[in-house]
Amino acid sequence: MIFSYYPGCTLKTKAKELDEYARKSAKVLGITLEELPDWQCCGAVYPLAQDEIATRLSSVRALVSAKDVDRDLVTLCSACHHVIKRVNHDMETNEDIRTKVNNYLELDEDYRGETNVVHYLELLRDVIGFDELRKKVINPLKGKKIGAYYGCLLLRPSKTMEFDNPENPTIMEDFIRAIGGDPVIYPYRNECCGGYIALNKKELTQERCNSIVASAIEKDADMLITACPLCMYNLDINSTEQKLPVYYFTELLAEALGVK
Amino acid sequence: MYTAEREMTENVLRISNVNTRKCMKCGKCSGACPAFDKMDIHPHQFVSMVEKGDIEGLMNSKTLWSCLSCFACVERCPRNVEPAKLIEAVRLSVIRKQGENRLKADDIPVLLDDELPQQAIVSAFRKFSK
Ligand code: SF4
Ligand code: SF4
Numbered sequence: 105m106i107f108s109y110y111p112g113c114t115l116k117t118k119a120k121e122l123d124e125y126a127r128k129s130a131k132v133l134g135i136t137l138e139e140l141p142d143w144q145c146c147g148a149v150y151p152l153a154q155d156e157i158a159t160r161l162s163s164v165r166a167l168v169s170a171k172d173v174d175r176d177l178v179t180l181c182s183a184c185h186h187v188i189k190r191v192n193h194d195m196e197t198n199e200d201i202r203t204k205v206n207n208y209l210e211l212d213e214d215y216r217g218e219t220n221v222v223h224y225l226e227l228l229r230d231v232i233g234f235d236e237l238r239k240k241v242i243n244p245l246k247g248k249k250i251g252a253y254y255g256c257l258l259l260r261p262s263k264t265m266e267f268d269n270p271e272n273p274t275i276m277e278d279f280i281r282a283i284g285g286d287p288v289i290y291p292y293r294n295e296c297c298g299g300y301i302a303l304n305k306k307e308l309t310q311e312r313c314n315s316i317v318a319s320a321i322e323k324d325a326d327m328l329i330t331a332c333p334l335c336m337y338n339l340d341i342n343s344t345e346q347k348l349p350v351y352y353f354t355e356l357l358a359e360a361l362g363v364k
Numbered sequence: 365m366y367t368a369e370r371e372m373t374e375n376v377l378r379i380s381n382v383n384t385r386k387c388m389k390c391g392k393c394s395g396a397c398p399a400f401d402k403m404d405i406h407p408h409q410f411v412s413m414v415e416k417g418d419i420e421g422l423m424n425s426k427t428l429w430s431c432l433s434c435f436a437c438v439e440r441c442p443r444n445v446e447p448a449k450l451i452e453a454v455r456l457s458v459i460r461k462q463g464e465n466r467l468k469a470d471d472i473p474v475l476l477d478d479e480l481p482q483q484a485i486v487s488a489f490r491k492f493s494k
Pocket of ligand 2: 393397433435437
């Protein structure tokens, strides 16, 4: 099965492992991820303002590029997924934005949100299936107590993201079970790490991260997993009181599949 | 409302596309907000102040710079008001003015460390500069 793939800029620099392990694992699972030839940075923040068109264009270009080859678009970074999925939703449902973007891009055919945007975790759940994944595991992560850190961007707003139950998600815990680990459910797993203010309000970010890590430790987690490079940085660097090792979920996946 | 006030309010409503009249003042947005105690004006109050047209007061509030854009308020609101969009619209009303950027390129080098992902810099610029 072939999918278009949007890695995003951080996966080409600071978060190379997130990308590398995803590709290696996909191969074992019979999935070909074909990187879009001409992608640009998504901007890392979904433009909440209805009057911003320029900040939506790079997402639309990626979506159109996948549409042109008639493939679903796979994302991996939580922020890229959030931005591209929501811009796609705008293109599908918001006539004002759709008209302005199409007028600007002058495509052969107007883009109307036709591309299906799929996060790598959704690919595992909905295309491969966790039962199938389990069969391919050769190094089960036995005895490892793993806390899934969802954060905000994959889950909210759930009406648009349609990723999982925003208050009580299960996809990452099901993933952990499939690779042989023990999921740890802790209250702060879908609380914000303070990503956008990591640069200019560090104390507040640290407060957020300390609460999240403390909450996971209280429930006996040995480690945390995430899909977001900024969450990874924050949980790792901006937790100042207690520490837990933090991994990208793709690293554990590659380990379980024996391709790390 | 004075004309200037009305213009500012209309601008915020246009940028956000939020209908403040849907709000039933239940306070669930504020109950869900992880930055609640860092704000002088809490999310449900923010919605009411936009409705009353007090944009000036909101432009001077700490709330603009404490909101994490985490969308907890959006998720929990039973009336789909989307308070985070109003906060963004007022924040933009401030930083879109000349000289009002809260993060400048010159500020960045001292804030960097070896682990900082590009995403942190790009997103902080999007949130705090125009
Ligand atoms: S949750 Fe929604 S309806 Fe309730 S106070 Fe907040 S904005 Fe208003
Ligand atoms: S988006 Fe802002 S106002 Fe809404 S819950 Fe998060 S921090 Fe609070």
